[in-house]
Amino acid sequence: MQPTETRAALFDSDGVMLGLTRSPAPNPEGDVGEVIMAHVEDLTTRLARDFPQVTPSAVGLIAPGIVDDREGIAILSGDLRWVNVPYRALAESRLRLPSSFSHDARAEGQAEFQLGAARPFSNVVVLRLGARIAATIYLDGRLHDGGGFAGGLGHSIVNPGGSPCACGSRGCLQTVASTGGLADRYAELNPGTLATGDEVLELARRGDVAANLVLSNALDAVALVVSQISAVLAPEAIILSGGLALTGSQCFLPLRHRLNSLLSYHRRPLLLPAAFGRDGGLMGAALRARAAAAAAA
Amino acid sequence: MQPTETRAALFDSDGVMLGLTRSPAPNPEGDVGEVIMAHVEDLTTRLARDFPQVTPSAVGLIAPGIVDDREGIAILSGDLRWVNVPYRALAESRLRLPSSFSHDARAEGQAEFQLGAARPFSNVVVLRLGARIAATIYLDGRLHDGGGFAGGLGHSIVNPGGSPCACGSRGCLQTVASTGGLADRYAELNPGTLATGDEVLELARRGDVAANLVLSNALDAVALVVSQISAVLAPEAIILSGGLALTGSQCFLPLRHRLNSLLSYHRRPLLLPAAFGRDGGLMGAALRARAAAAAAA
Numbered sequence: 001m002q003p004t005e006t007r008a009a010l011f012d013s014d015g016v017m018l019g020l021t022r023s024p025a026p027n028p029e030g031d032v033g034e035v036i037m038a039h040v041e042d043l044t045t046r047l048a049r050d051f052p053q054v055t056p057s058a059v060g061l062i063a064p065g066i067v068d069d070r071e072g073i074a075i076l077s078g079d080l081r082w083v084n085v086p087y088r089a090l091a092e093s094r095l096r097l098p099s100s101f102s103h104d105a106r107a108e109g110q111a112e113f114q115l116g117a118a119r120p121f122s123n124v125v126v127l128r129l130g131a132r133i134a135a136t137i138y139l140d141g142r143l144h145d146g147g148g149f150a151g152g153l154g155h156s157i158v159n160p161g162g163s164p165c166a167c168g169s170r171g172c173l174q175t176v177a178s179t180g181g182l183a184d185r186y187a188e189l190n191p192g193t194l195a196t197g198d199e200v201l202e203l204a205r206r207g208d209v210a211a212n213l214v215l216s217n218a219l220d221a222v223a224l225v226v227s228q229i230s231a232v233l234a235p236e237a238i239i240l241s242g243g244l245a246l247t248g249s250q251c252f253l254p255l256r257h258r259l260n261s262l263l264s265y266h267r268r269p270l271l272l273p274a275a276f277g278r279d280g281g282l283m284g285a286a287l288r289a290r291a292a293a294a295a296a297a
Numbered sequence: 298m299q300p301t302e303t304r305a306a307l308f309d310s311d312g313v314m315l316g317l318t319r320s321p322a323p324n325p326e327g328d329v330g331e332v333i334m335a336h337v338e339d340l341t342t343r344l345a346r347d348f349p350q351v352t353p354s355a356v357g358l359i360a361p362g363i364v365d366d367r368e369g370i371a372i373l374s375g376d377l378r379w380v381n382v383p384y385r386a387l388a389e390s391r392l393r394l395p396s397s398f399s400h401d402a403r404a405e406g407q408a409e410f411q412l413g414a415a416r417p418f419s420n421v422v423v424l425r426l427g428a429r430i431a432a433t434i435y436l437d438g439r440l441h442d443g444g445g446f447a448g449g450l451g452h453s454i455v456n457p458g459g460s461p462c463a464c465g466s467r468g469c470l471q472t473v474a475s476t477g478g479l480a481d482r483y484a485e486l487n488p489g490t491l492a493t494g495d496e497v498l499e500l501a502r503r504g505d506v507a508a509n510l511v512l513s514n515a516l517d518a519v520a521l522v523v524s525q526i527s528a529v530l531a532p533e534a535i536i537l538s539g540g541l542a543l544t545g546s547q548c549f550l551p552l553r554h555r556l557n558s559l560l561s562y563h564r565r566p567l568l569l570p571a572a573f574g575r576d577g578g579l580m581g582a583a584l585r586a587r588a589a590a591a592a593a594a
Contacts, residue, residue, distance in 0.1 A: 146532070234444065
């Protein structure tokens with residue numbers, strides 16, 4: 001599933017968002033690094049035009065997939081069709097600004113950990129349930145990213161032999177609980193209809209039976225993965241973000257109920273909504289851009 | 298499932314095992330702390346009698362369940378029927394020796410990490426598949442024990458609604474892949490027969506169809522949990538110990554095969570056998586006893 005839009009925002013040094021643009025994502029064809037950088041340059045030009053009084057001091061880029069945050073390299077994204085693209089270096093040479101390039105869910109996790117819902121905890125997982133599913137893991141106050149590979153829970157298998165996933169495996173959490181997964185599972189029950197994941201969640205809220213079945217299966221799978229995270233890591237809290245989590249009690253009440261029946265001798269984590277709603281990734285990208293500016297100064 | 302035997306060993310300060318005794322475990326009835334300590338005292342008396350030339354300098358106790366290694370307290374073990382028993386303090390006052398009390402699987406994990414198969418790695422999980430199932434987690438060279446709750450994978454659910462587990466839940470890894478689980482699942486297929494988990498593994502090796510089905514289901518479940526550990530933590534290696542792992546290629550070859558089909562974008566961990574066979578726990582207890590002696594000196 002290719003992302004459908006790019007979001008770009010301008011932050012001041014206090015973390016206040018001055019403006020946000022949403023634009024169609026470019027097709028990742030040909031020299032994908034070149035295509036993406038031309039798009040990024042276009043977005044920065046637009047923000048510069050809209051905010052002529054602001055002189056940008058750094059750029060923070062984020063993307064899904066397997067990302068080496070330290071080196072700023074996109075190691076692999078199957079559906080974005082890139083392998084080992086050094087986006088940080090490309091951005092610095094093209095935009096002539098200190099830049100960072102990092103993983104979108106980990107950027108969001110950092111924002112939640114430094115400034116949001118994860119802040120009170122030193123052992124905490126931020127689990128993004130959006131178009132992609134991935135987790136950011138803090139243990140004893142330190143990020144554990146496994147060189148970019150940790151927290152890859154979208155492709156944790158919740159139903160061996162289940163629906164095929166873009167990754168080549170079957171029954172991944174992604175296939176039932178991502179927004180795309182919600183849409184696909186709903187379309188299976190209602191052939192000929194087209195509803196986005198967010199629309200399926202809204203249909204469920206209004207009592208649509210098929211949408212509620214899809215939601216219930218998604219929550220079963222999320223509960224299973226949350227119970228596994230608890231068994232492995234015993235975090236104090238798990239912060240949920242993304243489409244499913246934004247439904248509030250539609251997500252959290254049944255999830256707590258399911259989790260209680262799955263856990264036994266484990267530490268029961270607090271389940272809490274993310275503080276930054278849909279903007280956690282942008283906020284994290286801004287934090288990393290600010291760090292890049294500080295490192296360059 | 299109650300443990301059926303207690304193992305006690307005498308080590309010299311270089312970690313050489315001078316002697317090992319195996320004795321029936323006491324019934325954890327009445328004042329369980331008192332019963333266990335009388336048993337421990339009896340075992341130390343026997344070792345002192347057998348090795349009159351040795352003057353013991355410290356005691357290292359280990360047990361399953363939820364254990365606070367730092368404070369030396371057995372927080373909870375359902376089947377051992379203890380809650381918050383301060384075994385370290387009890388041992389120190391009864392035996393008048395520096396003592397440690399810690400979790401059996403983590404003691405084994407420590408031995409493997411300091412001296413065994415986990416030694417080359419800084420991000421590594423030691424997964425014990427024995428009478429109990431539990432994991433020891435090292436990240437960036439540091440133990441992550443979640444206050445005693447991390448690594449509780451025996452009660453990670455591999456089959457929602459599956460066989461009932463002693464913990465009160467259903468379909469835990471423990472119910473299919475522990476030695477007791479292997480025995481129970483085999484007995485279901487062969488009513489009236491009684492075979493221990495080790496006997497089931499031996500039957501499987503000899504071509505018994507039911508035993509091979511039980512083993513295959515166990516390996517499916519272990520592969521699923523190993524894939525989840527990989528998705529969450531992305532360790533470089535996972536070291537396997539306990540009954541299943543001691544079968545060697547009967548375990549490792551099919552497990553690698555299953556894991557390959559479950560993982561997609563994840564880092565693929567090396568799967569390696571533990572270096573200390575059945576003695577990793579004793580070796581870890583000795584390491585912790587030596588540390589207790591050093592701290593008291």
